[in-house]
Amino acid sequence: MTLKDQIDTNKVPRHVAVIMDGNGRWAKKRGLFRTKGHENGAKAVKQVVEACGEIKIPYLTLYAFSTENWNRPKIEVELLMTLLISSLKKELKNLQKNDIRLMAIGNINELPNKVLKELLEVIDKTKNNKQLTLTLALSYGSRQEIIKTIQEISLKVKNNLISPENIDDSLINNHLYTQNLPDVDLLIRTSGEQRVSNFLLWQIAYAEMYFTETLWPDFNKEDLFEAVLNYQNRERRFGKTSEQLN
Numbered sequence: 092m093t094l095k096d097q098i099d100t101n102k103v104p105r106h107v108a109v110i111m112d113g114n115g116r117w118a119k120k121r122g123l124f125r126t127k128g129h130e131n132g133a134k135a136v137k138q139v140v141e142a143c144g145e146i147k148i149p150y151l152t153l154y155a156f157s158t159e160n161w162n163r164p165k166i167e168v169e170l171l172m173t174l175l176i177s178s179l180k181k182e183l184k185n186l187q188k189n190d191i192r193l194m195a196i197g198n199i200n201e202l203p204n205k206v207l208k209e210l211l212e213v214i215d216k217t218k219n220n221k222q223l224t225l226t227l228a229l230s231y232g233s234r235q236e237i238i239k240t241i242q243e244i245s246l247k248v249k250n251n252l253i254s255p256e257n258i259d260d261s262l263i264n265n266h267l268y269t270q271n272l273p274d275v276d277l278l279i280r281t282s283g284e285q286r287v288s289n290f291l292l293w294q295i296a297y298a299e300m301y302f303t304e305t306l307w308p309d310f311n312k313e314d315l316f317e318a319v320l321n322y323q324n325r326e327r328r329f330g331k332t333s334e335q336l337n
């Protein structure tokens with residue numbers, strides 16, 4: 092039986108989030124510029140998006156560029172932005188064909204104009220697609236997102252639009268960039284690092300974590316299926332006892 096056949100299609104994670112890490116090391120191992128790692132990382136994105144479509148995962152969120160990544164050498168940042176523009180241009184056709192909706196989370200106004208324009212265009216053109224919601228985290232930092240949320244809510248309290256007692260889970264959710272997304276069920280990080288790096292801190296409260304040594308450009312459909320199978324073999328107790336669940 093293939094890995095894919097072993098997946099229980101009634102129990103797939105609703106929301107998978109991925110910290111796509113290891114592009115630089117992948118390139119270094121081959122004596123290539125980091126650029127090449129990012130280019131091959133884009134190919135892995137295609138694989139994972141297709142795999143999610145095949146097993147009907149409805150939400151996929153990819154950490155593509157963090158707030159902290161702005162501190163990388165200017166040349167690398169520029170290259171990543173250029174790669175983003177070309178990928179958006181190239182993939183629009185496939186997104187439409189496969190009924191995939193593109194969304195973005197993060198402080199996207201910080202992106203160069205050319206990137207922002209392309210991004211907003213693809214988001215708009217795919218807004219009625221339904222099979223999979225693919226969200227790119229761009230110029231994203233979870234603490235910054237939480238700060239923004241607190242500022243917006245404080246302002247509403249100050250203006251007497253809400254009172255502090257109204258602040259609950261759902262109100263906070265509604266002010267996050269991820270307001271239209273369900274909580275993360277499965278968080279994957281490649282390249283052997285076992286940290287969250289300022290990604291979706293609120294949204295992963297009860298996510299299952301999956302770490303793999305595989306470097307992002309090598310990550311393929313089979314790796315995604317393996318992660319989902321691993322997830323399906325876990326018991327999510329949400330604070331309860333095992334007996335209570337059965």
Ligand code: IPE
Nearest residue numbers: 111112113114115116117155
């Ligand atoms: C992930 O790969 C891509 C981005 C953060 C944009 P890295 O570029 O972080 O690769 P490593 O961690 O240096 O190998």
Ligand code: IPE
Nearest residue numbers: 110111112154155156157288
């Ligand atoms: C996290 O990877 C950000 C993305 C994958 C876009 P980094 O490579 O930037 O994370 P750290 O700095 O090693 O934690």
Ligand code: MG
Nearest residue numbers: 112113114115
């Ligand atoms: Mg890295």
